[in-house]
Amino acid sequence: MRISTRGEYGVRAMLDLALHSAEEPVPLSAIAARQDISEHYLEQLISALRKAGLVVSFRGAQGGYQLAKPPEEITISEIIRTLEGPIAPMHCVEGAHADCHHVELCATRMLWQKLQASMEEVLSKTTLAWLKDEAKKILATAAIQR
Amino acid sequence: MRISTRGEYGVRAMLDLALHSAEEPVPLSAIAARQDISEHYLEQLISALRKAGLVVSFRGAQGGYQLAKPPEEITISEIIRTLEGPIAPMHCVEGAHADCHHVELCATRMLWQKLQASMEEVLSKTTLAWLKDEAKKILATAAIQR
DNA sequence: ACAATTCCGACCAAATTCCTCGGAATTGGT
């Protein structure tokens, strides 16, 4: 019942872009260093995010990555879905499956649907912009305390 | 982001008990046959459920399993937790961990906390009794249509 | 030309999942 490192790193990388790529593209190495993630591994993840249209890339020197849309329009749901697959606690609620063989199984399916809906609710309603704001707040209070 | 077969089978087995073990204990073989689950594998799962105090067992001939409490008092949350471990989408929201090293990481932690809370909400508020009722409803409408 | 960078596909070790197997212990029925 865990989100794997793909989703975890992906969200952190996207937040990193939200915080640092407003002006110029950010090279992978910078994200990897700040977030303490293996560069090669992160490359795989960001490649998927690019193909999903969540980031844009610029090749060559001074190249790097930027968010493809304003952070208000990028939801965590999108990020998780591209990196972890469908947000479904059970295969029977993944897409248009209706292959319930047992009666009891169908009853449990309703349970998994409720669970899925509540997860999707949270993930689709929180955006990168929200995360960015939270991160800035934390940074601000940390600065005061120092 | 999936619940594994441990959780899936566990919930189905518990529902099976809720439906069939009111009078006499139900042998493992009966549950396994009805639910189409490997008997040996199910044995492991139900052993964990017994140790967690969710089912009681009777050894020897005519033995089997029964729910340890009325189905109103057994939540899906309990079942999932005993079979899958803590309901936490991320290790950082599992118990009293506060090991956020990066500022950004702490912001994402709030996200995972929200997600965890919404999952726990659903799983702790739906009981075996609810599942049992749903299963009976489905069974009833299926009987009419036949 | 060169250095910085993305892009791509193959490969691989460790962990986890999903079981299987064999047998010991217990208990009701005859």
Place this chain on the structure above:
DNA sequence: ACCAATTCCGAGGAATTTGGTCGGAATTGT
């Protein structure tokens, strides 16, 4: 007293997933 039905226990193991690594080709600003 025996037997059949059943739970209980621990070891083992194949398949899948996870979490990477590696090497090099392609692109582009300076």
